[in-house]
Amino acid sequence: MTLLLARHGETIWHDGNRYAGLSDVALTPRGEEQAGELAAWAKGAGLSAVWASTLGRAKITAAASATAAGVPLHVDERLRELDFGQGDGLTAAEMRERFPEARAAFEADPAANPLPGGEDPVAAAERFLACLREIPPGRVLVVAHTTAIRLALCALVGLPLGAYRRAFPRLDNCAITEIDLNGAILRYNAPTSWSRT
Secondary structure (H helix, E strand, C coil): CEEEEEECCCECCCCCCCCCCCCCCCECHHHHHHHHHHHHHHHCCCCCEEEECCCHHHHHHHHHHHHHHCCCEEECHHHCCCCCHHHCCCCHHHHHHHCHHHHHHHHHCCCCCCCCCCCCHHHHHHHHHHHHHHCCCCEEEEEECHHHHHHHHHHHHCCCHHHHHHHCCCCCECCEEEEECCCEEEEEEECCCCCCC
């Protein structure tokens, strides 16, 4: 089964590079444009369904694509972002000021050292992949979040989860990462202008 993973559109915390975990932050006007661009791609992408995280930024982005493609939208909380605990809403610099040792440990190995009060990244990868594996067969767009997707990609191809920031250094808003659940990444962080043939 082919799954097409996309990060939601740009949010109001994007400019300051603030960590947006479970906080329901709004899309910017640019984020809404990106959702529209993804929807324009989705219209001709041969999708059978669209799935999304329960967080508003992902649901809004996904809804535009589902409507454009004329397919159902399914929302599942297992696709939500990693909970960053006390780091939610903060920049990396602010974390270094508030809890320097915990931030340093996180930077050294984010899977072994979640931010204070944050979710276990191993559990996050497991719940995310469990949801992907339950999606009925078809060509499905999944709109979710950067850290959750990158953790799942590491788990999918057998990389240590702590390497997600190095192995997958960026995931652009509304870019497409195409995967095969048998353990292959077919396309990574591709703009929606890539050929569908």
